[in-house]
Amino acid sequence: MAKELTSRGENYSQWYNDLVVKADLAENSVVRGCMVIKPYGYALWEKMQAELDRMFKETGHVNAYFPLFIPKSFFSREASHVEGFAKECAVVTHYRLKNNPAGGGVVVDPDARLEEELIVRPTSETIIWNTYKNWIQSYRDLPILCNQWANVVRWEMRTRLFLRTAEFLWQEGHTAHASAEEALAETERMINVYADFAENFMALPVIKGAKSENERFAGALQTYTIEALMQDGKALQSGTSHFLGQNFAKAFDVRFATQEGKEDFVWATSWGVSTRLIGALIMAHSDDNGLVLPPKLAPYQVVIVPIYKNNEQLSEISTVVNGILAKLKAAGITAKYDSADNKKPGWKFAEYELKGVPVRLALGARDLENGTIEVARRDTLSKETVPLDGIDTHVKKLLDDIQVSIFNKAAQFRAENTTKVDSWDEFKDVLQNRGGFLLAHWDGTAETEQRIKEETKATIRCIPFDSQPESGRCVFTGRPSERRVLFAQAY
Amino acid sequence: MAKELTSRGENYSQWYNDLVVKADLAENSVVRGCMVIKPYGYALWEKMQAELDRMFKETGHVNAYFPLFIPKSFFSREASHVEGFAKECAVVTHYRLKNNPAGGGVVVDPDARLEEELIVRPTSETIIWNTYKNWIQSYRDLPILCNQWANVVRWEMRTRLFLRTAEFLWQEGHTAHASAEEALAETERMINVYADFAENFMALPVIKGAKSENERFAGALQTYTIEALMQDGKALQSGTSHFLGQNFAKAFDVRFATQEGKEDFVWATSWGVSTRLIGALIMAHSDDNGLVLPPKLAPYQVVIVPIYKNNEQLSEISTVVNGILAKLKAAGITAKYDSADNKKPGWKFAEYELKGVPVRLALGARDLENGTIEVARRDTLSKETVPLDGIDTHVKKLLDDIQVSIFNKAAQFRAENTTKVDSWDEFKDVLQNRGGFLLAHWDGTAETEQRIKEETKATIRCIPFDSQPESGRCVFTGRPSERRVLFAQAY
Numbered sequence: 001m002a003k004e005l006t007s008r009g010e011n012y013s014q015w016y017n018d019l020v021v022k023a024d025l026a027e028n029s030v031v032r033g034c035m036v037i038k039p040y041g042y043a044l045w046e047k048m049q050a051e052l053d054r055m056f057k058e059t060g061h062v063n064a065y066f067p068l069f070i071p072k073s074f075f076s077r078e079a080s081h082v083e084g085f086a087k088e089c090a091v092v093t094h095y096r097l098k099n100n101p102a103g104g105g106v107v108v109d110p111d112a113r114l115e116e117e118l119i120v121r122p123t124s125e126t127i128i129w130n131t132y133k134n135w136i137q138s139y140r141d142l143p144i145l146c147n148q149w150a151n152v153v154r155w156e157m158r159t160r161l162f163l164r165t166a167e168f169l170w171q172e173g174h175t176a177h178a179s180a181e182e183a184l185a186e187t188e189r190m191i192n193v194y195a196d197f198a199e200n201f202m203a204l205p206v207i208k209g210a211k212s213e214n215e216r217f218a219g220a221l222q223t224y225t226i227e228a229l230m231q232d233g234k235a236l237q238s239g240t241s242h243f244l245g246q247n248f249a250k251a252f253d254v255r256f257a258t259q260e261g262k263e264d265f266v267w268a269t270s271w272g273v274s275t276r277l278i279g280a281l282i283m284a285h286s287d288d289n290g291l292v293l294p295p296k297l298a299p300y301q302v303v304i305v306p307i308y309k310n311n312e313q314l315s316e317i318s319t320v321v322n323g324i325l326a327k328l329k330a331a332g333i334t335a336k337y338d339s340a341d342n343k344k345p346g347w348k349f350a351e352y353e354l355k356g357v358p359v360r361l362a363l364g365a366r367d368l369e370n371g372t373i374e375v376a377r378r379d380t381l382s383k384e385t386v387p388l389d390g391i392d393t394h395v396k397k398l399l400d401d402i403q404v405s406i407f408n409k410a411a412q413f414r415a416e417n418t419t420k421v422d423s424w425d426e427f428k429d430v431l432q433n434r435g436g437f438l439l440a441h442w443d444g445t446a447e448t449e450q451r452i453k454e455e456t457k458a459t460i461r462c463i464p465f466d467s468q469p470e471s472g473r474c475v476f477t478g479r480p481s482e483r484r485v486l487f488a489q490a491y
Numbered sequence: 492m493a494k495e496l497t498s499r500g501e502n503y504s505q506w507y508n509d510l511v512v513k514a515d516l517a518e519n520s521v522v523r524g525c526m527v528i529k530p531y532g533y534a535l536w537e538k539m540q541a542e543l544d545r546m547f548k549e550t551g552h553v554n555a556y557f558p559l560f561i562p563k564s565f566f567s568r569e570a571s572h573v574e575g576f577a578k579e580c581a582v583v584t585h586y587r588l589k590n591n592p593a594g595g596g597v598v599v600d601p602d603a604r605l606e607e608e609l610i611v612r613p614t615s616e617t618i619i620w621n622t623y624k625n626w627i628q629s630y631r632d633l634p635i636l637c638n639q640w641a642n643v644v645r646w647e648m649r650t651r652l653f654l655r656t657a658e659f660l661w662q663e664g665h666t667a668h669a670s671a672e673e674a675l676a677e678t679e680r681m682i683n684v685y686a687d688f689a690e691n692f693m694a695l696p697v698i699k700g701a702k703s704e705n706e707r708f709a710g711a712l713q714t715y716t717i718e719a720l721m722q723d724g725k726a727l728q729s730g731t732s733h734f735l736g737q738n739f740a741k742a743f744d745v746r747f748a749t750q751e752g753k754e755d756f757v758w759a760t761s762w763g764v765s766t767r768l769i770g771a772l773i774m775a776h777s778d779d780n781g782l783v784l785p786p787k788l789a790p791y792q793v794v795i796v797p798i799y800k801n802n803e804q805l806s807e808i809s810t811v812v813n814g815i816l817a818k819l820k821a822a823g824i825t826a827k828y829d830s831a832d833n834k835k836p837g838w839k840f841a842e843y844e845l846k847g848v849p850v851r852l853a854l855g856a857r858d859l860e861n862g863t864i865e866v867a868r869r870d871t872l873s874k875e876t877v878p879l880d881g882i883d884t885h886v887k888k889l890l891d892d893i894q895v896s897i898f899n900k901a902a903q904f905r906a907e908n909t910t911k912v913d914s915w916d917e918f919k920d921v922l923q924n925r926g927g928f929l930l931a932h933w934d935g936t937a938e939t940e941q942r943i944k945e946e947t948k949a950t951i952r953c954i955p956f957d958s959q960p961e962s963g964r965c966v967f968t969g970r971p972s973e974r975r976v977l978f979a980q981a982y
Contacts, residue, residue, distance in 0.1 A: 031561070068642055097610070
């Protein structure tokens with residue numbers, strides 16, 4: 001292969017870093033912690049955005065845009081929010097540069113200091129609720145169902161491409177409701193949208209559940225999450241939806257006249273997914289040859305490579321390929337024809353394997369004679385030669401099959417790496433030797449959760465919605481417990 | 492009308508401000524100069540984005556994403572760029588807040604000062620060319636045709652919603668080429684894309700041309716522009732495309748091995764349009780009743796209002812409307828049915844006029860009996876009653892007609908407000924009493940341009956591509972001139 005990848009077995013973490021860079025998804029920029037999302041990576045994000053945006057609109061949401069900057073004082077308004085977010089932030093203190101009087105470039109103009117510092121948004125609850133205050137007077141103004149596609153900044157000390165970066169792209173939904181019930185229903189609706197997207201587009205099986213109090217969003221009464229399992233046995237939180245109660249309405253004094261003629265504070269939710277999903281996608285499905293992308297999100301689903309000895313052959317092949325391209329397009333399949341003649345077919349095969357193109361078609365002179373074409377699928381690396389006639393139908397079926405196969409493979413991996421544990425020794429043993437998801441009893445206290453984290457780095461990923469009532473004893477303290485919760489080490 | 496607008500005649504500037512806010516497009520935020528784009532305004536932006544993005548992709552471009560922050564020192568690298576951009580910027584100096592030891596919220600942590608300040612991008616040439624340095628070794632790596640959809644910040648002192656805001660949304664294309672010719676061709680291609688978009692989607696006639704040296708982008712050898720005329724006789728620069736020569740390649744040392752085996756600096760272009768286009772759209776077409784939106788960009792093209800006396804009538808009308816909605820949808824027309832019963836039809840009529848919905852359908856009990864429906868078009872405010880049968884076809888034709896009519900009206904206005912002037916007195920007289928575009932001879936010097944600007948506030952909007960060679964004398968200095976250029980006062 002042209003570009004060597006570290007194998008997963010050798011060093012999973014290095015494999016991931018290599019893959020992101022070598023598959024041209026993203027790279028680190030000169031600005032600490034900020035990434036450059038390269039065209040191939042951005043194309044993947046655009047596909048994700050398009051589906052999510054459609055799903056948000058189908059569930060009644062509209063997009064809007066709120067300021068990048070938040071006045072510093074806003075972070076002090078909601079008590080727990082300040083603890084969670086007003087810490088590692090980018091702080092704007094000045095609004096002008098000037099030529100260095102000593103020569104050699106520009107310096108910050110000390111006369112252009114802001115009266116109040118501005119924070120580059122780490123999340124937008126505060127500025128949005130300050131805005132909603134003017135939008136809401138009566139129950140007739142509710143619900144407000146806004147989403148925003150935006151960049152946010154959290155000054156993370158240790159960053160990794162897509163998984164944790166200082167600046168990242170995301171969407172943040174912020175809704176306002178007349179009752180707690182309606183807000184809770186919205187919180188649940190959106191975690192279901194995320195789970196639907198993860199499973200049916202990313203081919204990523206996820207466990208839906210509620211966060212423990214320790215792991216809740218700063219300012220939330222309830223945080224729902226979808227948790228996915230990566231190939232190294234670690235969990236990745238892939239999307240969250242928060243029931244914020246009346247906390248932000250109280251912090252920003254957002255009241256409304258109820259239908260009954262009384263006055264009440266407005267109920268809130270917020271929910272978001274980010275470019276982190278790209279990291280999840282990579283780590284869940286890809287292999288030592290490169291990316292494995294689900295067809296529904298692949299920037300192009302098919303690549304066609306001509307095998308030829310001379311220009312005459314290339315010309316004949318290209319004529320046939322153009323017919324195939326037209327048929328694929330008509331079937332709604334995105335395809336790329338790579339007839340570049342400064343690269344050999346073997347190089348191209350490796351390159352598109354690295355980039356995770358779901359289906360590769362190769363067409364040579366002998367195929368033309370025989371009326372056949374070679375079809376290779378990226379997920380299984382298997383090849384077959386099929387009749388050229390009906391290739392569009394064949395590819396369409398194959399893409400559907402690949403989408404399902406990738407999901408099933410990940411689901412099987414998760415099933416094999418989810419363990420019920422009933423003692424503390426077993427908990428530690430499984431975590432150390434197998435990793436994965438652990439279903440264990442927990443006494444429900446924050447203290448126990450904290451101690452388990454300190455001893456094992458495992459956290460409660462969620463209390464799964466589908467966990468059945470079951471009497472048991474906390475693996476750590478032996479105190480009584482009513483249901484198992486999901487533990488794992490996590491990204 | 493429920494929401495009174497200032498009329499254009501009374502106070503054009505106030506009319507614009509009123510309209511933006513009352514039509515729910517945008518509002519000022521608590522952060523000085525930063526706007527909140529409300530759902531209806533953002534829906535308009537999304538329609539614009541979708542068309543532009545399609546056009547960029549059809550001309551071979553791909554999207555990518557580069558960091559929000561730029562190291563301060565980057566602005567000193569390109570001599571004229573530093574003058575143009577490294578001035579009124581948002582400067583990040585710290586990366587952490589901490590609890591105020593004196594109590595009462597958070598303060599900037601003095602220990603968390605950045606070694607080098609970061610500037611929130613006012614435009615991204617510098618960070619992108621610093622990145623391209625690693626992407627380009629040989630002519631085989633060229634061209635690079637990237638676009639970015641992003642937010643940028645320029646610390647403007649006097650701001651107006653959409654027209655000039657501290658933070659705004661835009662796209663910025665940044666391309667890299669192996670030759671000057673290719674880069675120039677790209678610069679021209681993109682100004683043509685912008686003109687196509689303005690004329691065929693925004694229904695906004697524009698004049699394409701080159702900027703004079705004074706008005707060029709900081710760091711460009713050539714700036715092409717599209718200039719539109721607003722109803723108050725002022726010009727609005729609506730999009731620019733820059734030929735940057737090798738300036739940024741030299742500033743960031745981006746060289747490549749040429750096909751001939753030599754080494755050369757890479758050639759660059761950049762081009763952008765922003766949310767300012769929404770301001771142009773409003774000011775070009777709208778009237779004293781509210782927005783007038785071209786059907787191709789209207790968030791919804793049709794609104795249907797039921798006229799009823801009781802629930803039984805509403806129910807009958809709704810059944811018919813559902814059939815109409817299905818037909819319109821099938822014809823690719825977006826429609827909204829407003830059956831809310833807490834608002835009267837008259838209120839709704841005014842509201843959708845204010846919001847510029849191109850076609851309004853009203854359906855009452857008598858219409859049901861007669862098999863008719865009332866159709867009102869927003870641009871002319873005319874109404875007619877037509878057979879219900881075939882309403883989808885009727886509406887489709889009407890929308891096409893409205894799109895063309897709006898363009899023609901703006902084109903006629905421009906023709907009536909473009910004046911050839913041949914003396915300085917005439918120049919001042921027309922500018923003061925009529926405004927609009929002035930076609931005048933100019934001696935080609937920056938000094939004269941500057942003096943004209945000082946005396947009249949008029950600037951050279953562009954040297955139109957289609958201006959014919961014509962001998963004459965500069966209106967200001969009387970020196971010889973070879974062609975007329977386009978003057979106007981501008982936003």
